[in-house]
Amino acid sequence: MTEIVDRMIAENSVENRRALIGDLFSRVRQYDVTALEVRGRRIRTGSDHWVTDFASCNYLGLDLDLEMTASVTESISRWGVHPSWCRLVASPQLYVDLEDRLAALVGTESTLILPTVTLISIGVIPALVGKSGVMFLDKSGHETMYEGAKIARDNGAKLVSFRQGDFDRLEHLLDTHRDNPRKVILVDGVYSMTGDYADLTTLTTLAAKYGAVVYVDDAHGFGVIGQDPDSTAPLGHLGNGIVRHLDLGYDNVLYVGGCSKAYSSLAAFVACSKKMQAFIKAFATPYDLSGPSPTASLATLWSGLDINERRGDRLRDDLWRLTDKAVRGLRELGYTVDNRSGFPILSVLIGNSTTLEVAANLLFEAGILVTVCPYPMVARGQDVLRITVTSANTDEEVDDLLAAFRDLRDRLSVTTAGDQALLPAE
Ligand SMILES: Cc1ncc(COP(=O)(O)O)c(C=O)c1O
Incomplete structure (x- = not known):
């Protein structure tokens, strides 16, 4: 051995x-x-x-925030240390309340929480493109998104790539695959090495033109940047992510926020319509084949959202x-x-x-x-x-x-x- x-x-x-x-x-x-x-x-x-x-x-x-640490005990005594159902079977009410609250914050109809952005990428990307769709991967995008794309490719989907910001190349690729009804562009919201951010204005325009969806991994943007930036508040307000920061809507956008960074909590979410939420529940394997976030993380996320509102x-x-x-x-x-x-x-x-x-x-x-x-x-x-x-x-x-x-x-x-x-x- x-x-x-x-x-x-x-x-x-x-x-x-x-x-x-x-x-x-x-x-x-x-x-x-x-x-x-x-x-x-x-x-x-x-x-x-x-x-x-x-x-x-x-x-x-x-x-390090004392309000965060204090929030854990009460939730644990109420729900136990860990909800060991898979989410398909059952979830504590805390999950559902958090999903509603996150949806209100980012401005979508609903959200769906899974423990990590990685699990979302390996569950949702293959579900979206199925066996015959095409993925257009930004080469500077996070490796975990690429891992999700490789699983989808293994199922039969096609994977092509473009350099960050090379929209001529992206448009050429979208045009080449214009007849494919399942096209997903994969980008980071805020890039994990440089703090640079995706030009979602151009990306969503291209997506609309060619009938594609933009999947945005905003692990580093959620909690950090938000709506209405100006010279006195360059990061914007409320930390509700890159889409709001750029004053865009969610048509053809699947926004993924991470909570293990700005919110110090092991959770992540997809922001989407109720219809898409139901689709992800049925089609993304981590919803039924993987464990949920620990109660402490759900409690600290709730408390973090309180803190976010106030300060x-x-x-x-x-x-x-x-x-x-x-x-x-x-x-x-x-x-x-x-x-x-x-x-x-x-x-x-x-x-x-x-x-x-x-x-x-x-x-x-x-x-x-x-x-x-x-x-x-x-x-x-x-x-x-x-x-x-x-x-x-x-x-x-x-x-x-x-x-x-x-x-x-x-x-x-x-x-x-x-x-x-x-x-x-x-
Ligand atoms: C851009 C980006 N996406 C995804 C991840 C993975 O996030 P998670 O730990 O929630 O799986 C990271 C981790 O650092 C990241 O930087």
């Missing part, structure tokens, strides 16, 4: 691009960190080693300001920072994986936790350190981040191109 398993691991390591990540795993101290103690956004990772967290996606800082916009103001400070500061230090939107995800270009490893370890020693992204998470030679900012970070912590990147710049000979000339300084 061991021999067989060893051979499988060895053979996969040759043919799978992810082996390159596996290779870095043992040498990058920022991977697989065990948090021994958490105080705000400071984490103890060794007997006396603390890091400041710029890798969490708890954008509103609700993981979400204030939290988003902090989020915007701290992100702006980080982006400006890093650019002033000479780094190439990918972030055009001002949303709280930014990628700092480092170059090749050797430099990435050195940089990641230096930052960790300096007490900064970021997400280390080598190829194949990003294009070859374009390795980045991803920084995510939350409203629970402080100005002092952003100062520490910038100080650590200043030291890093001085220890590596940084070029603004962030190319492979980055080498450890003598």
Whole structure:
């Protein structure tokens, strides 16, 4: 048995691009960190080693909010720790109330909750395109959407792709498949590496022209951006997602919001009509073949929605300001920072994986936790350190981040191109 398993691991390591990540795993101290103690956004990772967290996606800082923690006990005593029915059989009333509340927030007739965006993608995308539809995948879209698309392709559907924003190519593909009645365009709302966002105005226009549906994975947008943005509130209001942020409607749009990031709760939802909700219940396998969200997460999502109503916009103001400070500061230090939107995800270009490893370890020693992204998470030679900012970070912590990147710049000979000339300084 061991021999067989060893051979499988060895053979996969040759043919799978992810082996390159596996290779870095043992040498990058920022991977697989065990948090021994958490105080705000400071984490103890060794007997006396603390890091400041710029890798969490708890954008509103609700993981640490006392109102959130207090909400759990009452719900658990009422519903038990976990509703162990599959959703097809039964769900606590809390589920249904949350679905109504989420629908009111984003502005659709209904929503359907499953535990994660990944489960939604692997359940809903194959259900939508069936055995003979076509999927038009944005190449910068999240890997989990691609996983869903591959399951659909395995069932017989066709999968084609286009580069983010290459609408000529997308239109050509839509035109090629114009006679297919089941066409689904797959995009991220807010992109997980750069904070960039999809041009849904153009995408929905194309979708309407060719009779397609746009499936929007807004795992990073829900809770962070919302309706009526202006110069005083660039992230907009209410955090009700990319569609509302761009002042669009939901015709031909299937909006997927994630709650495990801004809402610190293990849940995700599809926003749709009642008719589509009934279709997904019947056709998406995670509704009957997979478990539900734990009660604690349903309770914290409810409590998070309360907080969002009362003080979400204030939290988003902090989020915007701290992100702006980080982006400006890093650019002033000479780094190439990918972030055009001002949303709280930014990628700092480092170059090749050797430099990435050195940089990641230096930052960790300096007490900064970021997400280390080598190829194949990003294009070859374009390795980045991803920084995510939350409203629970402080100005002092952003100062520490910038100080650590200043030291890093001085220890590596940084070029603004962030190319492979980055080498450890003598
Ligand atoms: C854009 C995007 N979609 C989906 C996911 C997966 O979300 P979930 O954890 O809810 O499956 C992530 C996770 O980071 C993501 O960044």
